[in-house]
Amino acid sequence: MAITKKQRIAMAVIVLVGLLAGGGLLLTERHKTGEAAEQAEAAGHAHKEGDGDDKKAASASKEAHEEHEERSVKLTEDQVKKAGIAVQVAGPAKLQAAAEFTGEIRFNEDRTAHVVPRMAGVAEQVVANLGQSVRKGEVLAVIAxxxxxxxxxxxxxxxxxRDAARVTYEREKKLWQEKISAEQDYLQAQSALREADIAVRNATQKLAAVGATGSSVNLNRFELRAPFDGTVVEKHLALGEAVKEDASIFTxxxxxxxxxxxxxxPKDxxxxxxxxRVSVSSTAFESKVQGTISYVGALLGEQTRTARARVTLTNPDGAWRPGLFVTVSVYGENQDVALTVPxxxxxxxxxxxxxxxxxxxxxxxxxxxxxxxxxxxxxxxxGLKAGDQVASKNTFVLKSELGKASAGHEH
Incomplete structure (x- = not known):
């Protein structure tokens, strides 16, 4: 049986529709498969990111714990008592307002002497050395x-x-008393003795004025001595050197x-x-010392247009060396402060x-x-809140223990 033209067209349309339907199904399946893969990949990324966040959190927690351990000092109550560590509550207090000034440590000029020989000569011995501690009256040098x-x-x-005048006076006095010689001879001898005494006192005081004594085997030997207990901070003398009477050879x-x-x-x-009351501190070390202002200049400097102020500090250990730059905090009126510690x-x-x-x-x-x-x-x-208890005394002990703990942790 022959297929007509219309039948062939109908069959072609049916085949075409079938092919289109099959391709749509295939695309749909591929699309679904792709979406599923993307979802799975996203889930994998999310899982990985979650694992990373957990690891970061764990690492941060570990670091915080280690940091807490590094900053902790373990002590029993008995150890705290033996170390003399006191505890005080942080809270409000009155604090004196302070104005800070930059200053410098200088020699106490009331206790500083520029030693001069007061006699021209040549150095025969130089006993004292730079930086040496000397006692009052100790020989610094010998000058001829x-x-x-x-x-x-x-x-x-x-x-x-004077000795000869005294002999003459005693003889004339005896002769006058025995009516052998005239009173005039006795009075002349008395006057001569007084003049001799004056000459001796004058010569003695001349020697005392230059710090020399009258008795010495060598008449030209001059011993230069320390005026008070102190330290030789300057020296300008060598053996055999000629010096003038006004030369400053030791300080x-x-x-x-x-x-x-x-x-x-002027505004301050x-x-x-x-x-x-003031507090003096330095960046060179942690020490701080309290004092009071002992002098404020009445005149302003021509160059700086400022007044010079001074604090006298005790310096038993020699830590405050002349030339050291310091900060001087001058305290004023009391002020209320919400949170303070010692x-x-x-x-x-x-x-x-x-x-x-x-x-x-x-x-x-x-x-x-x-x-x-x-x-x-x-x-x-x-960094602190009211009511927290903090160590207020002998805290350097805790600082030392913390340093030991940190060193042990590093090892």
């Missing part, structure tokens, strides 16, 4: 001086004349006290007064300002930000 020789000769001559200073000097601008003169509670550890908070089993070093301080209490700006 012709001028001294002449003065001692003058004294010896005056003493001989001796008593370094047990020094001056902290600073300049005060109303707040800087003699007797005011000044001794604050320690600097690895360039961080910290306090030791009392915790169970010991102390924990907490980084804090401090503000004003008057040497007795320090303002806490952040």
């Amino acid at each position: 001086s012709n001028s001294l020789s002449e003065q001692r000769s003058e004294l010896l001559t005056a003493q001989e004349r 001796v200073s008593d370094l047990r006290t020094v001056w902290a000097e600073f300049n005060v601008a 003169l109303a707040t800087v007064r003699v007797g005011q 000044a001794d509670a604050v320690q600097t550890i690895e360039n961080q300002t910290m306090v030791f908070k009392a915790v169970s089993g010991g102390f924990e070093a907490l980084p804090v930000k401090v503000g004003r301080s008057d040497g007795r209490v320090a303002e806490v700006v952040s």
Whole structure:
């Protein structure tokens, strides 16, 4: 049977529709498969990211725990008592406002002497060395001086004349009393003895004025001695060197006290007064010393247009060396501060300002930000809250123990 043209067209349409339907199904399946794969991949990424976040969180928690351990100092109550560590509650207090000035440590000029020979001559011995501690009256150098020789000769001559005048006086006095000689001879002998006494005293005082004694085997030997206990801070003399009578050959200073000097601008003169309490500190070391202003200049410097102020500091250990730059905090009126700790509670550890908070089993070093301080209490700006108990005395013990713990942890 022959297939008509219409039948062939109908069959072609049916085949075409079937092919289109099959391709659509295939695309749909591929699309679904792709979506499923994408979802699976996204789920895998999410799982990985979740694992990463968990690891990061675990790592951060571990680091925080280690940091907490590194800042902890384990001490029993008995150990705390034996170390003399006191605990105080952080809270409000009155704090003296302080104005800070830059200053410098200088010699106490009231206890500093420029030693001059007062007699020209040549150095025969140089006993003292630079930096040597000397006692009052100790020989610094020996100088041979012709001028001294002449003065001692003058004294010896005056003493001989006085002795002769005394013999004459005693003889004339006896003769006058026995009515053998005239009273005039007795009075002349008496006058001569008085003149001889004056000559001896004059020669003796000349020697005393230059620090020399009248008795010496060598008439020209001059012993230069320390005026007081101190340290030789300058030396300008060598063996065999000729010196003038006014040459400053030694400088001796008593370094047990020094001056902290600073300049005060005219606007601050109303707040800087003699007797005011100050605190002196230096960036060279952690030590801080309290004192009072002993002098404020009445005149302004021509160059600086500032007044010179001074604090006299005791310096038993010699830590405050002349030439050291310092900060002088001058305290004024009391002010109410919301959160403070004792000044001794604050320690600097690895360039961080910290306090030791009392915790169970010991102390924990907490980084804090401090503000004003008057040497007795320090303002806490952040890092601590009112009511926290902190170590307030002998905190250097805790700092030392923390350093040992850190060193052990590193090993």
